[in-house]
Amino acid sequence: MIVLPLSHILIFSLVLFAIGVYGALVRRNIIGILISIELMLNAANINLIAFSKYTSLSPETGQIFALFVIAIAATAAAVGLAIVLALYRVRKTVQADEVNLLKW
């Protein structure tokens, strides 16, 4: 067992999460945003597993939640990408800032 301090893992996942947030905030391409969201979910998963490993919860709990997160992420990716494809078919663009009908 490699004993890293828990805080290091947490900070690592925090930075990963922040990078994901950055991508979600600044990417113009909707697929890019989706990719960034996957990164964020990933960071959350690391936290779940780290907590379940380091604290005295049942070790399965965190892993199972991570499992659920992965499953939900897969559905999110599938539905999101389907929406992107529908959007592309209708508007011929996948840039988030070209899809701005919903304003004012």
Place this chain on the structure above:
Amino acid sequence: MPILEIAAKFGTYAVMAVILIFALGVVTFRNLFHCALCLAAALIGTAVIYVVLQAEYLAAIQILLYVGAVVTLIIFAIMLTEHLAGKTARQNNSQSLLAIVGLLGFVTLLATLILKTPWPVTPTALQAKNSVMGLGKALMGTYVFPFEVISIILIAALIGTVVIAKKDAPEEPL
């Protein structure tokens, strides 16, 4: 064997660094395909971190589902929407500076918080072994209801995806 332990520790840090570099690649590359590849690399790296945290089962699932399925899906979508030889346009919108500033604040704040918090790390928990068997039992016992709900969600997503992405009869673009 302290040397091995130290090596493993630094190896872990190295993996973390590599993951972060790839993550940066995900958000900064202009070519979306490269982003997707970087994502795959970052996800595989995360699987390594899972192994370090003794969650081998989850590591395998991570690779199987994320790299095998999600990334493939994303690449499919990229191939369907991107022109193969097209020039990649400006990839970032104009709020990146603001985002960076906000994020730096966010990271510093939370990092200080993390460092300050006395985490209830217990040695017994660190020693505990978790088996695949236990995971399966928990999944089929305590968490059977969420598990079933997930299956319903997956079905719903499947149908929804097909409905959304299906080609309708040709009609005028908006």
Place this chain on the structure above:
Amino acid sequence: MIFGMGVFKGMMVTLKNFLTSYVCKPDNGGIFTVQYPEEREKVIENFRNFPFLVYDETPEKIRCVACGICERECPPKCIHIEMALDAAGKPTRKPAVFDVDYGLCMNCGMCEDVCPFDSIFMDHAFEVTAPEQSEGLVRHKERLMKSNEYFQKVRPTLASAIDQKRKASEDKKKAAAAQAPAPPPPSAGGPPAKQEPK
């Protein structure tokens, strides 16, 4: 019909082929590859490749009279003939130059068909190689000339038929010569003289 039976049958066919390749003769399922340099298939008699010139007993007694019919008829124009001149500058009814460019030749056998003197025939030799394409594949008279025995060897049926024909005409000529005195030589030398293009 049981589902998958066709698949099974197909696999059995290939399995049979696999096994018989070790034990059987080529005709009933064995290997029919010929290991070429070591073993080679028998060439059939009417196989034709590149032309060669036939001479009778010695190379001097070449049958070709340099009439140029084959040169004219050759579709890819791969034959080049020059008639030999004697010291007096008169045509001798013998080729001085007889080149065949194997690189151009398309093995049609026209030359064999049109030759009135039974002089040019298609050979069996196919292993023709040269280090260089344009000049290396041109065969000069010396290499083109093969003896009648060789001709007999590679294409015995045709060769003996032609030998018989020639012998018959020889006999006829002899008989004619016996009846009438030999004609004066210029009548025979006429046409080649007209044919001289250069």
Place this chain on the structure above:
Amino acid sequence: MIRSWEFYVDMIFVTAKAWILSLLGRFLPDWIVVLASITISGVVILCLGPVIMMYLTLLERKVIGRIQNRYGPNRVGKWGLLQPIADGIKMFTKEDIVPANADKIVHLLAPIVIVVPALMIFLVVPFGERMTAVNLNIGLLFFIAVSSVTILPIFMGSWASRNKYSLLGGMRTAAQMISYEIPMTLAVVPAIMMSQSLSTNTIVLAQTGDFDLHWFIFTPWGIVGFIIFFLCATAECNRPPFDLPEAESELVAGFHTEYSGMKFALFYMAEYMNAFTLCGIAATLFLGGWQGPFLPSWLWFFGKTFLLICVMIWFRGTFPRFRVDHLMGFAWKFLLPLTLINILLTALWQFTSNLTAWLWSILILGISLWILVKLNRTFVPEKRHYPLES
């Protein structure tokens, strides 16, 4: 403890490694011994993979040749034994051509990355008794996960080539591999259910028994699972009749159209190593792995694996290529339901006695096959009439 000489023959590699390590342990600190242990396993696998690949190509060419009434390579060395080496030299010395518009880095990375999962699967293959490189407790899952990564480098290669044939081949590969991964994974499930473990070693041990009739293939679900797994494995490594991604007559060479020289060789190598490992896993799961009487365990393993590889080659010599829609339909409409029924059969096997289970299985399988065949009319073409046939 006194053991028979068979045991020592069986353990020859294990003993050799242990001897080397003990030798090292006399002079060097512990951590070097650990590293050395890892290195030995790694080096063995790294050497084994390419060598197996080289001789698989030779085997394939020989067998295909025999099937087609030819000799196959027999000029370089005795029986052509040096042919792979000659091929290797040729591959090394060939010019490496990169298309002008290609994405250079990805184009370079793709063949390198594709070898990695192919080699990694070797880690969990039990080559013999105590001869698993890493005895993971999730070995089978590891195998499934890692083999699913293979799609990625194929995508990389196809996308980076900037060639429509490559791209089409890549898309086809991805579709095919994802589709066949599902029945393959489900075909593995019965073996996991019966051995109650994901570890390849434990699965092999679960098949121990008298006269080796405890191999999983001697059960109804085992034989069905084995056939499905083997078909899916053939599809997973893009071998005929599932070789649509590299269909020469349609796509030139599919995703590796634009590759030459050593890069092409790497793609090739990955493909053959995949074939080997998949056959090895199939042997492990259903044919009892290294279990077998009289002979040393590793010989049994390699024998079984090569037998399966020969069957793959046999397939290649026999069948024409699938049509794309048939390919997908076969996976989704035929194999997938069948695997689910097979899982049912496994459960049945656990609950009733052998004979009853056999009868039930045959009944259920017959009915379900009949229904599936009826539903999948496309696979059973109408009886054709060829007017020219007398």
Place this chain on the structure above:
Amino acid sequence: MTSDQIILVPLLPFLAFAANILAGRWLKNRAAWLSVATSSVACVIALPICWAVFQGAHFAHQGTWLMLGTVPLKFGYLMDPLSATLLFMVTIVGTLIQIYAAGYMHGDPRYSRFFAYVSLFMSAMLTLVVSDNYLLFFMAWEIMGLCSYLLIGFYFEKDSAANASLKAFLTTRIGDVGFLLGFLTLFAALGTLNFSEMNTLMAGAHGSHATLNTGLLTLAALLIFCGTIGKSAQFPLHVWLPDAMEGPTPVSALIHAATMVAAGVFLVARSFTLFMAVPNILPIVTAIGTITAFMAAFIALTQNDIKRILAYSTISQLGYMVTAMGLSGLGAGTFHLITHAFFKALLFLGAGSVIHGTHVQDIREMGGLFKKMPHTAVTFIIASLALSGVPPLSGFWSKDEILLSAFGAGNFLVFGILLLTALMTAFYMFRLIFLTFFGAARNAKVHAHESPALMTGPLWCLAVGSIVIGIPGSPFMHHWFQKFIAHMVHYPEYEPSGLVMACSIAVAILGITLAGVMYLKQKHWAAAVAKNFPLFYRLSFNKFYFDEFYAAYVVKPFNALGHVLFGFDETVIDGAVNGTGRNTLFLSEIKNWIDQYIVDGAVNFMGTAVYFLNSFVKRIQTGFVQNYLLIVFLVLVAFLILELKLA
């Protein structure tokens, strides 16, 4: 392991259902044979097990299905005398009826679907029979309700069939809700849904009432009895059953005579310990049963539709069974359930055969069919004799048992009503027979012919069953059946009484004779009776005005309420709105001026001002999702700072 095969018994028909519903299009006529084959196999599997239970064996198996928190949901099967008896009856009768249906439904365009539904029904019924807890019982019960709905409305092109199916579904629903609430209440009271565990608890609590919450249990028993009332068509929810005859006749025989409606009685039998343990509930049961028995028989006297008569007869006989249960006569009730299943199924199948042969349902159109349809007629008469209670046919023994329980319990009012009902039963059955099979043909257009062997075969099988099935409960076998049931639960038993038997025989013969006299010899008597007792005649002919009653006092009030609300809407609210509108119009004329010059000016000014301000503010709403996301994120960071500052 042999008893585990019991799982196959419900499973096989379910497989047939799945196959028929999925692949029915190309199964075509093979659908019937699939269903029949599965039922037969189920029968073959079930009978040895039943036999073993008859020999005294007892099978039960439980498996945990789910853990909901800490409460296990257990499913399993229970093979005790009660379920073995039912299993025996359902598999045999069901199989025979399906064979019959294969002939009867021949040529129907939805042939395979019919058999799919029937198989599903069989599956549910068998599940219900073997289930060992209320939850599984209820699930099967609901599937049966669904099948009943589907099959009653099988000819959904007909309005009457569609309405009847809806009526049946909605009416039984009332009872089902009661049942659901009932067993949930029971769960609250006892903490278990398992029958055996409930029996044990009840047996234990018999001595000391203090341990159990009697109030809750009473409520539970009442609510569970609601289920019986709905499913077994007891007063006052009996109205659906006669209408259910719109379905195909085999369905009427299988579901609405032999099995499903008996499930309600079976439910009471299953919960018998509960009913015994709770005071004051049995009299209610008795009352409901007696009322139903009498009322339905009385209605049946004057009906003219052959299937409707049988339907009312079914209700009446179900009333008998419920009465028996109410009189603590578990054995008698169950015995009657079994015998009734055989002869009533036979009656319905015979009626189906008659309808099949003549294509009419009105008995006034028939007559003299005995010659033309001998097999049908003979079997029908056997069944009628059994139903009327003529010894030694099965109906006599079971009815006698019920009368005996009433007599033995000293409840002479009930005994009298039941005797009267028996008289009426014999009368209306033989009225039916004499009108249908004897006399002269009354309608020349009817060309009757005997049904095919596929249909008469099951008729004969059931006829034999109707004759012999009473033997196990008769004195010839020393009331073996009653003792067998009594193994399970103890209930008061009474010495056989010659007096009761004599009464029973007497009323049966009296009824038959009366019918013979009225409908064969003195044909004008019937009309005279109707004329002289107009009240009774009208009550009977109009089914006690139940449908009218419900239409008037249940449906109509709801409609009326709707109308009232609509009227309220139309007059008051709309009037108010309109009045307001008119006034407003007037006022607005005045306001218009003010508006145009004062308000508009102000508004325009405001608008301009807002627009001016807005031109800065609106930029926040850009339409770019990521902008919003950024704002959300920045606000989050701000909150974080705030929180840390405060902390």
